[in-house]
Amino acid sequence: xxxxxxxPSQVDKEQIFGMAEKEMEYRVELFNKLTHTCFNKCVxxxxxxxxxxxxxxxCIDRCVSKYWQVTNLVGQLLGSNxxxx
Amino acid sequence: MDKSMxxxxxxxxxxDKLRMAAMxxxxxxxxxxxxxxxxxxxxxMYNSLVERCFNDCVDTFRRKSLDKQEETCVRRCAEKFLxxxxxxxxxxxxxxxxxxxxx
Numbered sequence: 383x384x385x386x387x388x389x390p391s392q393v394d395k396e397q398i399f400g401m402a403e404k405e406m407e408y409r410v411e412l413f414n415k416l417t418h419t420c421f422n423k424c425v426x427x428x429x430x431x432x433x434x435x436x437x438x439x440x441c442i443d444r445c446v447s448k449y450w451q452v453t454n455l456v457g458q459l460l461g462s463n464x465x466x467x
Numbered sequence: 468m469d470k471s472m473x474x475x476x477x478x479x480x481x482x483d484k485l486r487m488a489a490m491x492x493x494x495x496x497x498x499x500x501x502x503x504x505x506x507x508x509x510x511x512m513y514n515s516l517v518e519r520c521f522n523d524c525v526d527t528f529r530r531k532s533l534d535k536q537e538e539t540c541v542r543r544c545a546e547k548f549l550x551x552x553x554x555x556x557x558x559x560x561x562x563x564x565x566x567x568x569x570x
Contacts, residue, residue, distance in 0.1 A: 406501070406504055407504065410504055410507070410508055413555070413556070413559055414508075414511065414512075414515075416555060416559065417551070417552050417555045418515070420551075420555060421519075421548060421551050424551075425547060425548075425551060427523045429523070429524070429540050429543040429544050429547060430543075431543060431547075432542065432543040432546035432547055432550075433547075433550070434547060434550050434551060434554070438551075439554065442551060442554050442555060442558070443554075443558055446555055446558040446559060446562070447558070447562070450559075450562045
């Protein structure tokens with residue numbers, strides 16, 4: 383097919399680099415906030431021991447799962463491009 | 468990951484060479500973002516851990532040095548947070564890959 387240029391230009395490559403970097407930064411930030419939030423919600427401040435007990439482990443798993451769901455939900459709402467209800 | 472790796476692969480068929488080159492390019496995109504991010508991540512973790520454990524464990528300033536209780540508290544706090552962080556990391560990775568997780 384004449385005129386079909388599949389090689390990304392230098393500008394496109396820079397944009398791809400930039401977006402990939404932003405994506406990475408976003409993920410790191412997400413992980414950090416997730417970690418801190420779930421620690422606050424699930425672990426008692428008294429620090430009776432250095433191990434996580436079974437209750438804390440379950441709480442952490444569920445907290446991460448719910449946080450993830452909230453992230454997706456908010457993402458959907460932001461992405462739908464309709465005025466908020 | 469540097470281009471000199473391609474030199475060793477010159478004996479490969481054209482198709483595979485192209486695929487290797489594309490993979491190495493991909494990794495360079497990753498590596499460019501990965502190392503500074505990793506450094507920032509670790510430094511942030513260190514700082515926030517210190518802040519957290521200090522706030523949770525140190526409340527009195529009658530003396531200059533930490534007493535036994537405060538020291539034990541800080542040790543437990545740090546260990547606990549690091550274990551917690553690793554667990555969160557595992558779950559996060561699972562969710563990122565779209566794996567089903569137990570309820």
